[in-house]
Amino acid sequence: MGRGQLRIYLGAAPGVGKTYAMLEEAHRRLARGTDVVVGVVEAHGRARTADLLAGLDEVPRRTMTYRGAEFEEMDLDAVLRRRPEVALVDELAHSNVPGSRNAKRWQDIEELLDAGITVLSTVNIQHLESLNDVVERITGVPQRETVPDEVVRRADQVELVDMTPEALRRRMVHGNVYTREKIDAALGNYFRVGNLTALRELALLWLADKVDDQLDRYRADHHIDDTWEARERVVVALTGGAEGETLIRRAARIAARGRGADLMAVHVMPSDGLVGADPTLLARQRLLVESLGGTYHQVLGEDIPAALIEFARGVNATQLVLGASRRGRLAQLFSRGVALTTMSQAGSMDVHLVPHRQAGRGRTAALGSPLSRHRRIAGFVLALAVPPLLVLAVRLLRDDVSLATGEVLLLATVIAAALAGGMWPALLAAVAGFLLLNWFFTEPIHSFAVNRPENIIALAVFLLVAASVSVVVDTAARRTREAARASADAQNLATVASSMVGNPRPLIGLLERLLETYGLTSVTLLERSTGAPRLPGTQENPSAWSVVACVGERPSLTPAEADVEVPIDDVLALALRGPALPAEDRRVIEAFAAQAALALRQERLAREAASAGTIAEADRMRTALLATVGHDLRTPLAAAKAAVTSLRSDEVRFDADDEAELLATADESLDRLTELITNLLDLSRLQAGVLGVASRPTEAADSIARALAELGEPGRLVTVDLPADLPRVDADPALLERVLVNVVGNALRFSPPDRPPTITAREDDAVVELRVIDHGPGIPEDQRDRVFVPFQRLGDSGTGVGLGLALSRGLTEAMGGTLIPETTPDGGLTMLLAIPIEDEKSASD
Numbered sequence: 001m002g003r004g005q006l007r008i009y010l011g012a013a014p015g016v017g018k019t020y021a022m023l024e025e026a027h028r029r030l031a032r033g034t035d036v037v038v039g040v041v042e043a044h045g046r047a048r049t050a051d052l053l054a055g056l057d058e059v060p061r062r063t064m065t066y067r068g069a070e071f072e073e074m075d076l077d078a079v080l081r082r083r084p085e086v087a088l089v090d091e092l093a094h095s096n097v098p099g100s101r102n103a104k105r106w107q108d109i110e111e112l113l114d115a116g117i118t119v120l121s122t123v124n125i126q127h128l129e130s131l132n133d134v135v136e137r138i139t140g141v142p143q144r145e146t147v148p149d150e151v152v153r154r155a156d157q158v159e160l161v162d163m164t165p166e167a168l169r170r171r172m173v174h175g176n177v178y179t180r181e182k183i184d185a186a187l188g189n190y191f192r193v194g195n196l197t198a199l200r201e202l203a204l205l206w207l208a209d210k211v212d213d214q215l216d217r218y219r220a221d222h223h224i225d226d227t228w229e230a231r232e233r234v235v236v237a238l239t240g241g242a243e244g245e246t247l248i249r250r251a252a253r254i255a256a257r258g259r260g261a262d263l264m265a266v267h268v269m270p271s272d273g274l275v276g277a278d279p280t281l282l283a284r285q286r287l288l289v290e291s292l293g294g295t296y297h298q299v300l301g302e303d304i305p306a307a308l309i310e311f312a313r314g315v316n317a318t319q320l321v322l323g324a325s326r327r328g329r330l331a332q333l334f335s336r337g338v339a340l341t342t343m344s345q346a347g348s349m350d351v352h353l354v355p356h357r358q359a360g361r362g363r364t365a366a367l368g369s370p371l372s373r374h375r376r377i378a379g380f381v382l383a384l385a386v387p388p389l390l391v392l393a394v395r396l397l398r399d400d401v402s403l404a405t406g407e408v409l410l411l412a413t414v415i416a417a418a419l420a421g422g423m424w425p426a427l428l429a430a431v432a433g434f435l436l437l438n439w440f441f442t443e444p445i446h447s448f449a450v451n452r453p454e455n456i457i458a459l460a461v462f463l464l465v466a467a468s469v470s471v472v473v474d475t476a477a478r479r480t481r482e483a484a485r486a487s488a489d490a491q492n493l494a495t496v497a498s499s500m501v502g503n504p505r506p507l508i509g510l511l512e513r514l515l516e517t518y519g520l521t522s523v524t525l526l527e528r529s530t531g532a533p534r535l536p537g538t539q540e541n542p543s544a545w546s547v548v549a550c551v552g553e554r555p556s557l558t559p560a561e562a563d564v565e566v567p568i569d570d571v572l573a574l575a576l577r578g579p580a581l582p583a584e585d586r587r588v589i590e591a592f593a594a595q596a597a598l599a600l601r602q603e604r605l606a607r608e609a610a611s612a613g614t615i616a617e618a619d620r621m622r623t624a625l626l627a628t629v630g631h632d633l634r635t636p637l638a639a640a641k642a643a644v645t646s647l648r649s650d651e652v653r654f655d656a657d658d659e660a661e662l663l664a665t666a667d668e669s670l671d672r673l674t675e676l677i678t679n680l681l682d683l684s685r686l687q688a689g690v691l692g693v694a695s696r697p698t699e700a701a702d703s704i705a706r707a708l709a710e711l712g713e714p715g716r717l718v719t720v721d722l723p724a725d726l727p728r729v730d731a732d733p734a735l736l737e738r739v740l741v742n743v744v745g746n747a748l749r750f751s752p753p754d755r756p757p758t759i760t761a762r763e764d765d766a767v768v769e770l771r772v773i774d775h776g777p778g779i780p781e782d783q784r785d786r787v788f789v790p791f792q793r794l795g796d797s798g799t800g801v802g803l804g805l806a807l808s809r810g811l812t813e814a815m816g817g818t819l820i821p822e823t824t825p826d827g828g829l830t831m832l833l834a835i836p837i838e839d840e841k842s843a844s845d
Contacts, residue, residue, distance in 0.1 A: 004113040005156040008092065009122045012203040013196055014782075015177035016163040018122035019043070019090055023052035025120060026088055030056065037084040039112075040074035040105075042091060046176060056088070064097045067769075068760070069825040071097045076108045079117075086118045093127035093147040106151050123147060125203040138198045139190055141782050153210055160207050165196035182780060190782055232261035235312045236289075236321040237342075240267060243323045243356035244285040250354050251321040252292045263294030264315060268307045280590035287598065305341040312349060319350040379421010383429035386413050391436045407437060407462045414466040418473035426470025434463045507599040511551045514592050520578030522552030525596055526559060528571045545573075548600060552577070566593045572600070636669035643669070693814050697728040697838040698736060700768055704759060707740035714748045717756040726761050729768050729835040735811045736835070739819070742808040743772050743831045750776030750829070767817070767834045775828040784821040 007025075009018040019041060030036045038058040043050040059082055062075040073096055079087055089112070094105040102108050109119050126135040129146045136142045152158065163171075169191060172183055236251035238244045248265060255261040267282060286296040301307025312320050322339045343351045387410055394409065410433030418426035438448050442455040450456050511523045525548040542557045554577060556562040562575030566589055574593040643666035646652065647659060654662065701722055708715035729736075747757035755775040762769050788809045805819075812819040812833060822830040 002116060004116050004118040006109065006113055006154070007118070007120050007157040007159065008152055008155045009120070009159050009161050010152070010203060010207065011122070011124050011161045012163075012199040013124060013126075013168065013191070015168055015171060016161050018124075018161045020049050020052065021159070021161050022088060022090070022120045022122055023049065023056070026056060026086070027052065029086055035085040037079065037082055037087055039076075039079045039087045039089045040091075041088055048176070057084075064099060066097045066099065068762075071825065073097055073100060074105070074108060076101060076111060079112065080115055083115070084117060086120065087112055089119055089121050092121045092123040092151070093145045095145050104147070106147050123152065125199055125206060128152065128206065131202055131206070134202065135199065139195050141190055143782070158207060158210060160203060162200070162203070165193045165200065168196060169193070178780070182777075232319070233264065233315055233317045234261060234319045234321065235264045235266055235308075235315065235317040237308050237323070238265055238267045238282065238285055239323065240282050240285075241323075242281065244281060245288055246356045247321055247323050247354055248285060248288050248292065248294075250352070252294070254319060254321065254352065255294075262315075263289065263292060264297060264317070265289040265294060266297045266299060266308065266311050268299055268301050268304045268311075280594050283591055283594035283598075287594075304338050305345055308338075308342050309345050309349075312346075317349060319352065320346060321352045321354060324353055324355045376421045376425065379417050379425030380428065382413070382420050383417040383425040383432060386416070387429060387432045387436055391440055402441070404458075407433075407458065410437060411462065411466055411469070415469055415473065418470045423470050423474030426473065427467060430463060430466030430470060433466060434459060437462060507549050507596060507603055508551065510592065510596050510599050511549060514576075514589070515552050518576075518578065518589075520552060520576050522550060522555045522577040524550040524555040524557075524562070524575040524577075525600065526556070526573045526575055528573075548572075564589070566590055568593045568597045572597050636673040640666045640669040640673070693732050693735065695730050695732050695815055698731045698733045700726060700729050700736075700761060700770060700835070703731075703733055703736045704740060704770075707737050707744060710737070710741050711745055711748070715744070718744060718748070719756060719758040721758065722761045723763075726768060727763055728838045730838045731815045731817070731835050735815060739808045739811050739833065740770075740772075742805065743819070743833065746805060747772050747774035747776075747829070747831070750774055752776065763837070764834075766837055768837055770833040770835070771822075772831045772833070773824055773828065774830070775824060775826065778823060778827060778829045779821060781823070788819075 009022050011018040023041070026036050026038075036056060038053065038056050040061060041049075041053060041058075043053065059075055059078050061072040062078070064071050064073055074089065089105065089109055092106050092109065096103060096105060096108070102111070109121060112119050125131060126139075126143050127146050128149050130149045132143050132146050168177075169187060171177055172187060172191060175183070232255065234251050234255040236247050238247065251265075252263055255263040265285065289296050297311065299307055299311055301310075308320070311317075320342070322342060325339050339353055343353070390409055390413060394405075410429075414426050414429045414433060417429040435448075437459055438450065439446060442450050442459065443452065450459070507525070511525065514520070515523045526545045527548045529544055529546055545558050547555060547557065556575035556577055559565040559567075559573045559575055562577060563580070564576040564578075566574040566576070568574060572593075574589070574596060576589070643662040647654070647662055704720060704722070708718055708720075711718075744757060744759070751757050751774040758771075758773045760771045760773065788806050809819045812835075815835065817833065817835040820832045820834075822832055824830045
């Protein structure tokens, strides 16, 4: 039996109708005679969804017990025994209760698919692993249940269940998503229009990427090379020349004309990696591409036009941007060049040939020798001295040496000169050998005249072979030196990259690596002061420059003080002190400089982001404080003042009972005010990290008893169920009591009158777990972390500024514990307070 198919209904948020659409599809298949069963479907109290379950065969769920509570999960074995054609398994990202065969529901689905069962499932975009952090930044709510993207991408069908934010909010108002008491909190938090719009865009873009993957696979499977203009993709070809920025900006303007178009830059380098572009220019151009929202790619290829076309077709590009040829007119007579060749091979792809300042100016070739000055001198000496001496020695030994023998000997001299000094000494040796052969070995002897035609041919062939050998040997020497230099540069850059990964201060790490690599005395990154004029004299003016970062001794305060200055842009410059550096190291150092500028920008952006986050958080706290504390400060003050004013009034006489009631009101109001101020002070100490914690072995039962006593009459209603052998905990008794008062008080406030809260405890893995269980309305799972945000009451209109639980979590974590909300199995909220058990050392003390 083959593998079953997986169909997933993808939604941007809860309530868009994924489960409803899945059930409708199940009924359609059932009407066609397909054997359909429900493995697990969560209706979440939605009547219309529950109605669609009628008529479908449901496999009974399996009840599991975890930490004293009972949970229902899909009975995987029962579904496998039933072997339906189609199984409905809701909530793909669901985490199974610990003790289940698989940790995740998507793993259960994999077993069903392997058994040949087709599965219909659902998932929200916020549960995809790759988008988890993005969704948290948008909504402020972390998603603890995630599913790997690859699981969803492997699905045979992914259907987007879409709904506009306004329509989803109307559906919520009508009570079709959450119960009435949860609507206001949901609309004001997670389900804001901005959040829903962003989540909807994420869902659409993610699905579009999956469709792109499917399209690419289809074109590859069917060997389709033609461009399908399903989406605009603009590819700009970079040579590494100065014209690159012009081409990138032109391509960006072309891409901007089509909404949602992709911009990609590609640089083709030879497969040997030796003759490449300027790495500094490429680094700057890469930054420009990425700042314009594009991506940078680098590919290897000997045939540049073919490599460009292959890349463009591989990404299904619709437009290709090239620069006009930099080759001169004479060179264009012999070769069409990259641009024209690429245009002829582009097929249906649009090709833009962009003029620029470097067009037609020709390419600059590096004519300098790769060999050292001493070797070049030795080569010229060898070319001038050895051929005459060699001919003289041969003539002294024998008079009848043939022309062929002379040619072999002098050709060996040419090769030696090429190996020693390069091409120009070899060519000089070739010309000298030609003249010596003509003078000493061709008739008439001691004359440059040649009587026999075959000798003329022999001399010409010798000169041609000698020149060719000199060029080949020189080219090989150049390639060898370039290969060694490229290998060293690559190793240096790789070392730099590895040193920057994970480095909290990448700029200093980069400068230190540069200092170490080239044995410099100091490396300084200088920045032109704001407002400093860009005049020639400012290079020596210390007031015009400031040191951004430096390593080593004697940092340069101005570019003029440096032994080597590397300008980065109009503002930044890299100043090096130390030994003289070879000219060929300049390119790599310029690449270092470009990376230093990037590292500086990253560090500044990180600091700005951290500062902005702190300011935003402080502003949010201040706004919330003004919005809530003002009311909650005025309320007890007003009540206390009214009571005291009434007691002091001479116009009204109160009996003893009325006076006692007024005094009780004033006392209660002042207690509330004292509690509020105490909580605010403690929260500020927590955030400042100055709250003192004096942990010692503590009996949890004693802390619970004191907390219930502090709660007064309501505390007597709480049921306490503690084991007799509960170990002592390592905690601050006063802080633990404060935490229990806040948590139990919160549970009392939301518990029904006939079902007061319960406190249980158990020992588990070096901690004591205290559970405060209530049976109130509970908190939606995606809102649980928000109850620990100061001044947040999730729509609760009662008194208090939302500090209790925030302070409780902070105090608990200060004692080394955790405070986690859980769902009460039969409805409500359970607060799990885990406190470390006293260690053996403290117990013995």
